[in-house]
Amino acid sequence: MSNRTARYNGNAMRIIDNGDNSFSFAAIELPSTKISSTSFTRPADITAYTANDVVGPAVTGNLSFSDVSMISGAPIKIESAMMEIDVAAVPSGMSTFRLHIYNAAPTAIADNAAFNLIAADRSKYLGYITFTTPVDFGDTLISDVSALNKIIKLADNSTSLYGILETIGAYTPTSAAVKKITLVTSLA
Incomplete structure (x- = not known):
C-alpha cells in the first residue's frame, strides 16, 4: 500500500x-484563504436607479463567486470584500451598496428592479455585506470592507456563493459601467 x-x-x-x-x-x-471575484457590465443605458434597486447584468442581477472554499459544505469566514467600479467619477447620488449573499443561486432579479428577498430564497439567504460609498481614485472607484469576520455555511456539495447587489441610494449610472466584487474567505 x-x-x-x-x-x-x-x-x-x-x-x-x-x-x-x-x-x-x-x-x-x-491553505485556508481563498480569493474569489466576479465582474459584470451593467446595461448600456443611463436609466436612473431608485433606492433599493438591483444593480447587475441586464438579464439577471445574480452574481456568482466560485471556489470560496476548498471543502464543500464547509463553514467559512468572509474576511473582507472589495467593490471596484470602472468609472472616472462618483455619480451624483451614489451612496452605499448591499451585497446580499446566498449559498445557492437565488431567484433572478433583473437590473434596475426592486430588491426583494423572495420567500422561496429564504433558506438560501446568508445575510449581506454593506459597501460604503465608493472612493474616487481617478479612473476607478473603490469600496473596501475589511475585518468582516462574517461566518456562514456553504450548501452541501458546494464551494460557491451567490450574490445580488443592491443600491441603497438613488443615482443615475454610467452606461455599461463594469463592476467587480472580490471576496476573501477562509475556513471558519
Whole structure:
C-alpha cells in the first residue's frame, strides 16, 4: 500500500504505510484563504436607479463567486470584500451598496428592479455585506470592507456563493459601467 491522503472531519490527513502492517497519520496543512471575484457590465443605458434597486447584468442581477472554499459544505469566514467600479467619477447620488449573499443561486432579479428577498430564497439567504460609498481614485472607484469576520455555511456539495447587489441610494449610472466584487474567505 502506498501513502495516501484522506479527509477526516474537514481536515486533510496523510496515511503512511510503515511497511510492517502498521500505519501512521500526519496532518497536512491546507491553505485556508481563498480569493474569489466576479465582474459584470451593467446595461448600456443611463436609466436612473431608485433606492433599493438591483444593480447587475441586464438579464439577471445574480452574481456568482466560485471556489470560496476548498471543502464543500464547509463553514467559512468572509474576511473582507472589495467593490471596484470602472468609472472616472462618483455619480451624483451614489451612496452605499448591499451585497446580499446566498449559498445557492437565488431567484433572478433583473437590473434596475426592486430588491426583494423572495420567500422561496429564504433558506438560501446568508445575510449581506454593506459597501460604503465608493472612493474616487481617478479612473476607478473603490469600496473596501475589511475585518468582516462574517461566518456562514456553504450548501452541501458546494464551494460557491451567490450574490445580488443592491443600491441603497438613488443615482443615475454610467452606461455599461463594469463592476467587480472580490471576496476573501477562509475556513471558519
